[in-house]
Every structure is written in C-alpha cells, then in structure tokens.
Amino acid sequence: MSEAIIVENLVKKYGDFEAVKGISFKVKRGEIFAFLGPNGAGKTTTVHMLTTLLKPTAGRAIVAGHDVIEEPMEVRRRIGIVFQDPTLDRELTAYENMYIHGRIYGLKGSELREKIERLLKFVELWEFKDKPVKTFSGGMQRRLEIARSLLHEPEVLFLDEPTIGLDPQTRAHIWDYIRAMKEEHNMTIFLTTHYMDEAEQLADRIAIIDHGKIIAEGTAEELKRLVGNDVIYLRLEAPKELKCLKADFIRGYKVLADGRVALEVENAAEALPKLFELASEKGIKILEVTYHRPTLNDVFLHLTGREIRDEGAAFARRRMRR
Numbered sequence: 001m002s003e004a005i006i007v008e009n010l011v012k013k014y015g016d017f018e019a020v021k022g023i024s025f026k027v028k029r030g031e032i033f034a035f036l037g038p039n040g041a042g043k044t045t046t047v048h049m050l051t052t053l054l055k056p057t058a059g060r061a062i063v064a065g066h067d068v069i070e071e072p073m074e075v076r077r078r079i080g081i082v083f084q085d086p087t088l089d090r091e092l093t094a095y096e097n098m099y100i101h102g103r104i105y106g107l108k109g110s111e112l113r114e115k116i117e118r119l120l121k122f123v124e125l126w127e128f129k130d131k132p133v134k135t136f137s138g139g140m141q142r143r144l145e146i147a148r149s150l151l152h153e154p155e156v157l158f159l160d161e162p163t164i165g166l167d168p169q170t171r172a173h174i175w176d177y178i179r180a181m182k183e184e185h186n187m188t189i190f191l192t193t194h195y196m197d198e199a200e201q202l203a204d205r206i207a208i209i210d211h212g213k214i215i216a217e218g219t220a221e222e223l224k225r226l227v228g229n230d231v232i233y234l235r236l237e238a239p240k241e242l243k244c245l246k247a248d249f250i251r252g253y254k255v256l257a258d259g260r261v262a263l264e265v266e267n268a269a270e271a272l273p274k275l276f277e278l279a280s281e282k283g284i285k286i287l288e289v290t291y292h293r294p295t296l297n298d299v300f301l302h303l304t305g306r307e308i309r310d311e312g313a314a315f316a317r318r319r320m321r322r
Ligand SMILES: Nc1ncnc2c1ncn2[C@@H]1O[C@H](COP(=O)(O)OP(=O)(O)OP(=O)(O)O)[C@@H](O)[C@H]1O
Pocket: 014, 017, 019, 037, 038, 039, 040, 041, 042, 043, 044, 045, 046, 161
C-alpha cells in the first residue's frame, strides 16, 4: 500500500462539542505531512485518535496498514510519537530514558546499546548521555524525545508541535533531524504546527485545519495559488475609508486585527500606482505600504478572515510561561 495514513470522515466529540468535524485525508509513505492550524483547531485531538490514545466518535483511520479502532496494538507497534508536553523521566539520565523505552519495546543487549548510541549521536546528545534530564534545556529534551521515539524504528512518526517554544537555532536543528529521518529512512512524518514557516520548510503537503475542519490541502505552492499573485498591506489614516478603495484590480481585501488592510492583487507593481491615484482622488491618506508574494499566513487570512500568526504567537507565549 502506498498510503501510510488513510483518514475517512473522522469525528471526535467531547460531550456535545465537536472538536473534529468529519475530516478525510491521505498521507503517502515517505511523505512529510503537516497539519497547520491555530490553537484549538483540533490538531492534537486528531493526533491522539491516529495514535490510538483517543477513540474516534465516528469515521475510520488506517495507520501503517492497520485500523486504529480494530487493531490498536498493531498500530502502536509501527508508530512513534513525540507529544507537545515532555514525557521524559526528569530524574533519570538521557541514556536511562532511552534504555527503559527500548526495553518496553522488547529491545535488549547489544542491539539496544548500539541503537541508543546511534540515536543519541544523531540528535547530538551523546556527550550528555549520563546527565539527568532535569539539567537539560527545552531543546535538548525535545531532541531526546525525538531520539527515543525512533528506537523501535517506527514506520510513521507523529510530532505534535515539535518546535513549540524553542529558539530559532534549535528549531532549525530539529527541522534538520526531521528531514534526515525522511531522507535516510523514508519515514512517513505527520506533524502538527501553528508555525507557517515550519509547515512551509518541512512539509511535502499541508492540510490547513480550523475549527475541526480541513479548509484547504495541498503543497505550499498550491495553497498560495488560492490567494493569487501578490498581497499589498496598507495602513490608512482612517481605516473606515477603505470602502472607497474599490477597483477592478483589487481581487479581495481583509482587515487585519491590527487595523492594517491586506489587498489581494494580480500584480503589486502595477496595482500600486493605480492605488495611490485612487487614494488621492478620494482624499484617502495612506500611512504605510508594503507588498509581497502570498505567504501561508495570507492563505489562512484569505480562507478564514483571521490571521493564524497572532493566535499562534499568543499561544506559544502562554505555553512558555507554564
Ligand atoms: N478533553 C477535552 N474535553 C473537552 N474539550 C476538549 C478536550 N480536549 C480538547 N478539547 C477542545 O477541543 C478543541 C480542539 O482541541 P485540540 O487540543 O485538538 O486543538 P489543537 O489544534 O491541537 O490546539 P492545541 O495546539 O492548543 O492543542 C478545543 O476547542 C479544545 O478546547
């Protein structure tokens, strides 16, 4: 089978609240697939259903060739998971954490020792192997969790927000490991993220999830094509004057939470002089202008009218404080 994950009409209700509202998608073997969405979109709930930790209310999911409801043990044997919150034993050393996990999966002797060494070297923690985890930084702990999740050579690896709260340098390191896992082991990787750059940098395909539904799916390039060619950001002296800025060359617009306006246009270089002319005709004062090719943030804005960035950033700050 060429698919590592097949999901059909998957639903999860918590009481009356439907957190996941009948989602369907497929992930091919050897693919990095990202679930991109804001806080509370239903990403973790989906990961928990796909990893057999949570029973779906309805629908079906096949992971590594096995049904998550009918054959949970078969699924568990073939997957690795790195959760959002650390699950390491902080009192034990890095080596001991790896060793115990390996024994749980039936590994032992020289095979286990060699794997631990190879994986701790892979995530650049070999020299810290005898240090207790409580002395590790957040980034070191995440690297150790990744190494641990690879011990039993999973076919499919689930990473729930793998770089949340980490500094840019550590995030880039973790991206390198994720790419290496795909390239060297043809591993299928399902990751959730609210960071657009993470989805863009890593994923072969991206599903954008919002309020429990997949609202778009494709490669980063395909998703950006939904928006069009260019996006112009404007700050107006009086934002309510926006309604006077109607013209054929403006394909759509959205008002951002910070008061700026995003205009979707075919070609910003051609649209800008026309825009200035129109503004001066109508007596509208433009305070600031920038433009760029659409980003995934623009795609999210185009689809939902909201920015993923604000919600994500606030969420990351909240988590860091915990
Ligand atoms: N055990 C639960 N009981 C009730 N509601 C829940 C429970 N777990 C999650 N929810 C709700 O379901 C929705 C989806 O949550 P979920 O954690 O899957 O979202 P998410 O996209 O992963 O966001 P986050 O990154 O914050 O976990 C949210 O509105 C959340 O409040």
